[in-house]
Amino acid sequence: MSITIGAERLTLDxxxxxxxxxxxxxxxxxxxxLLDQGAATxxxxxxxxxxxxxxxxxxxxxxxxRIDDADLETLQKNLVLSHACGVGAALADQTVRLIMALKIASLTRGVSGVRRQTVQLLADMLNRGLVPLIPAKGSVGASGDLAPLAHLAAAMIGEPRQMVWFExxxxxxxxxxxxxxxTPVVLAAKEGLALLNGTQxxxxxxxxxxxxxxxxxxxxLVTGAMSTDxxxxxxAPFDARIHELRGQPGQIDTAAALRTLMADSPIRNSHRDDCLKVQDPYSFRCQPQVMGAILDVMRAVARTLVIxxxxxTDNPLVFPDSGDVLSGGNFHAEPVAFAADQLALCIAEIxxxxxxxxxxxxxxxMSGLPAFLTSDPGLNSGFMIAQVTAAALASENKMLAHxxxxxxIPTSAGQEDHVSMATHGARRLGDMADNVANILAVELLAAAExxxxxxxxxxxxxxxxxxxQLRTVATAIPTDRYFADHIQAAAEVIEGGRLATLCPDDVALG
Incomplete structure (x- = not known):
């Protein structure tokens, strides 16, 4: 199986x-x-x-x-080498592969003036498993992701100081x-700039x-339903009639998913007719409202990012039909920055x-369960500090969600005086997701207990x-034992998608 780029727009899937x-x-x-037409222009x-x-x-x-024609190849090579100044840890290989695919998608619009062989080299590198080392830091998210993409371009020209993961x-x-x-590419006029400029x-x-x-x-949603049980x-707070009256689509879909997850629970049925509780705390009762709002935002973010x-998103853009070359600002990653900030809020709230x-x-x-979910409180501390760990991670995410x-901050001697900060705004999502995977791991263990x-x-x-799924990697914790490995094991269940597959498709992004 393969994915064709350039025939139709790439989908979220x-x-x-x-x-x-x-x-x-x-x-x-x-x-x-289209590439041939742009390059000919x-x-x-x-x-x-x-x-x-x-x-x-x-x-x-x-x-x-103005640069002499005899120096145009040198101009493009110099641009790549001078801009390859990223710092920090290497981006994950899945991120780099996606960067490469997105750069192909952008260039195949045919308005960047890049030759077909240059874009084909990028596709061949991706297909043969060559992953350039791209440092994570060094872009302000405007004038394109110049430093990160320069490291990609440096790999394409065969720069010996640029490292590539292969075999x-x-x-x-x-x-x-x-x-x-x-064969490394020798960059033609405008090609270095086209490779560096963009929001990929x-x-x-x-x-x-x-x-x-x-x-x-x-x-x-799975851990929340389990905690409710x-x-x-x-x-009852997940009843469809409540949510239809408000009309928020994410809320409606989230409530439907929670109803499905809790359907036919003997625990729930055991107290359906004689429950002494009037209302549950908000973190249980208002799951459709909170998670539904998150779902609506995530769906909007997905639409923005697919576009x-x-x-x-490079500059300038070449229009072969007229021969015009227009300078603009599609490299400014403001839409991505807003999307990343919205995602940060979503992840923090989850x-x-x-x-x-x-x-x-x-x-x-509050729960009617043994204190700290241990069978002999006092002698055992149970989930006391596991909850503290979850609280620490949740508070850290509040800071990261800013x-x-x-x-x-102005760059390039004031020429580039307003930038988006999209790149580190998006990069911080990984740390936040790590935190939430562990927060959910603690909840999964506690709900199971x-x-x-x-x-x-x-x-x-x-x-x-x-x-x-949890019990395949982590036992029950009725009395105290070394806890960290239980959290790690539960987090791996979550990160591996084993809980997500149990969630109904009502809450699909699109």
Whole structure:
């Protein structure tokens, strides 16, 4: 199976596949024709002696400096080398693969003036498993993700100091290309700028964050339903009539998913007619309202990022029909920055409401369960500090959720005076997702422990499946034992999507 790029716009499902699997890509023949037209337009500009930014001028504040035709190849190579100044840890290989695919998608719009062989090299590198080392830090999310994408371009030109992961080892780019049977590209006019300019790094980071948030969201509905049953809480707040009266689509869909997850639970049925509780705490009762609002935002973010993934975001843009070359600002990643900030809020809230449910479960005054969910409180501390860990992570995420887009700092001698900060705004989603996976892990363990206290009664079929998934890696914790490995094991169940698959498709992103 392969994914064709350039025939139609990439879908959310295709982007998810590109981010999570080593799926080969094919460039559509029609897109190759568009590339030829754009490259021919740039070649005519050089032949006619026209002065056009990015083709035969300097860059940024140096845009008014005309470059001799004999130096155009050197100009593009110098641009790549001078801009390859990223710092920090390497981006994850799944992120880099997605960056490469998004750059292909952008270039195959045919308005970047790049030759087909240049784009084909990028596709061949992706298909043969060459993953350039791209440092995580160094982009402000405007004028394109220049530093990260320069490291990608440096690999394409075979720069020996640029490292590439190939066949389970880091190799200099020239060696990796040679071993893969590929020839480094000699950049033609405008090609270096087209490769560097664009929002592909910030967009890839935001998409990876979205896909992780999607998994956490679905997992949190499972842990939330399980906690409700462990509390002997009510599913009446999930009644469809309540949510139809408000009309918020995410809320309606979330309530439907929770009803399905709790359906036919003997624990729930055991107290349906004689429950002494009037109302459950908000973190249980208001799950459809809170998680539904998150779902609505995530769906909006998904729409924004799908559009951006298919966009032409370099500068200037070449229009072969008219021969015009227009300078603009599609490289400004403001849409991605807003999307990343919204995702950060979503991820923080998933963790926040989960931590509150755990806090309720361990409190005997609120839950009716043994203190800290241990059979001999006092001698045993049970979930006392596991909840503290969840609280620490939830509070850390509150700090990380501060919007990045409201910040800006002038660059390039003031020429680039307003920037989006989309790249680190999207990159921080990974740390936040790590935190929430562990918060949910604590809730999963606590909810499972609560259900064990109601035996021989069982929960609903899907929630018992969730408990079975947990028990394959973590035992019950009736008395104290080394706790960290239980949290890690439960987090791996969540990160692996084993809970998310139990969640109904009512809450799909699109």
């Amino acid at each position: 295709q982007l998810r596949t590109l981010a999570t699997e080593h799926t080969p890509v094919v460039i559509a023949p029609a897109a190759l024709d 740039v070649a005519r500009i050089v032949e006619d002696g026209r002065t056009v930014y990015g083709v035969n001028t300097g860059f940024g504040l140096l845009a008014n400096t 389970d080892a880091w190799e200099p780019a020239n060696i990796a290309l040679e071993k893969a049977g590929l 790094c910030s967009t890839a980071l935001a998409l990876v964050g979205l896909f992780r948030a999607e998994n956490l969201f679905r997992s949190a 462990a509390l002997k809480g009510s599913d 951006e993934a298919n966009a032409a 963790g926040s409401i989960s931590e509150r449910r755990t806090a309720i479960l361990i409190d005997p005054k 919007p990045a887009v409201v910040d800006t 609560g259900i064990e206290h109601h035996r021989p009664l069982t929960s609903s079929p899907p929630l018992e499946q969730a408990l079975d």
